[in-house]
Amino acid sequence: MGTPTRFDQVQANAFLGAIPEASPFNSIWYVDVTNGSNGNDGTSPSSAKASIASAIAAGLAGDTFIIAPGTYTVTAAIVPLARQIFRAAVMVPKNPTVIITGNIADMVTVDVDGVQFHGLEFKASGATADNLIDVSDTASSNGLVFNGCTFNGADQTSVIGINANDATFFPTGMVVTNCLFRDLTGTHINIGAKGMPYAHIAYNTFAIDIDSGTAIALADTSAFATGKGFVIEHNDFTGFDATANEVGITIAGTENTTGAGMIRNNYFAY
Numbered sequence: 001m002g003t004p005t006r007f008d009q010v011q012a013n014a015f016l017g018a019i020p021e022a023s024p025f026n027s028i029w030y031v032d033v034t035n036g037s038n039g040n041d042g043t044s045p046s047s048a049k050a051s052i053a054s055a056i057a058a059g060l061a062g063d064t065f066i067i068a069p070g071t072y073t074v075t076a077a078i079v080p081l082a083r084q085i086f087r088a089a090v091m092v093p094k095n096p097t098v099i100i101t102g103n104i105a106d107m108v109t110v111d112v113d114g115v116q117f118h119g120l121e122f123k124a125s126g127a128t129a130d131n132l133i134d135v136s137d138t139a140s141s142n143g144l145v146f147n148g149c150t151f152n153g154a155d156q157t158s159v160i161g162i163n164a165n166d167a168t169f170f171p172t173g174m175v176v177t178n179c180l181f182r183d184l185t186g187t188h189i190n191i192g193a194k195g196m197p198y199a200h201i202a203y204n205t206f207a208i209d210i211d212s213g214t215a216i217a218l219a220d221t222s223a224f225a226t227g228k229g230f231v232i233e234h235n236d237f238t239g240f241d242a243t244a245n246e247v248g249i250t251i252a253g254t255e256n257t258t259g260a261g262m263i264r265n266n267y268f269a270y
Helices: 009-017 052-058 223-227
Strands: 028-031 064-067 070-073 085-088 098-102 106-110 116-118 120-124 131-135 145-147 150-152 160-164 175-177 180-182 189-191 199-202 205-207 214-218 230-233 236-238 247-251 262-264
Touching (some): 028 052, 052 064, 098 106, 106 120, 120 131, 131 150
Parallel strands (some): 028 064, 064 085, 070 098, 098 120, 106 131, 116 145, 120 150, 131 160, 160 189, 189 214, 214 247, 230 262
């Protein structure tokens, strides 16, 4: 028997081109915090970049980033370009092998269309963290996807998982599936006045483990006028304390009259 070897570049790109989220028309970049270097060109597993920010700076809109297992500590927010895809090289849903962490206010900011995250953990560190993901502060974003990700507040103060609470901009068609929200001391998914038109929030676990915690907060909204419709289905809401005020889903003010949406087949336990 021959000795197993690493994929060469042709084999690696052919494999990645077969996964549904990768585009064959754009470049594939490799990131490896353990074995990579930001001096590398990032175009193969053996010449991987060391940081996600360095890989983004080298790439273009629509590119795919394959991230090797490890902990990636960031000191400034990760800011993807439009239609960029970030994928763990080893996918382990709800127990990711790639951890992105940092003691900063916003770990990732998304204000462009078509950004996707697959199999990553976003984890708060230190007392500064505010939003693990901050969405649509400067422009509306369409088609934002989180699949098989973990949002870990690490019990730090006032940490929100996904924050889309802007009075002007909003995420249209956001998809959050097969994710785990845990140890968050703020709202898990915080939706503002413009709503989340055509969003699909499904098959996630929201582990609410603090008094007066909220998993999904829907604010007063004009989403009906800006692009109506959302679906929240088949999610599990756990960790409730019978003596406290944890809430799975809150619907504020006129949400139930002006924001068309569907909430069905969710399970709540305490």
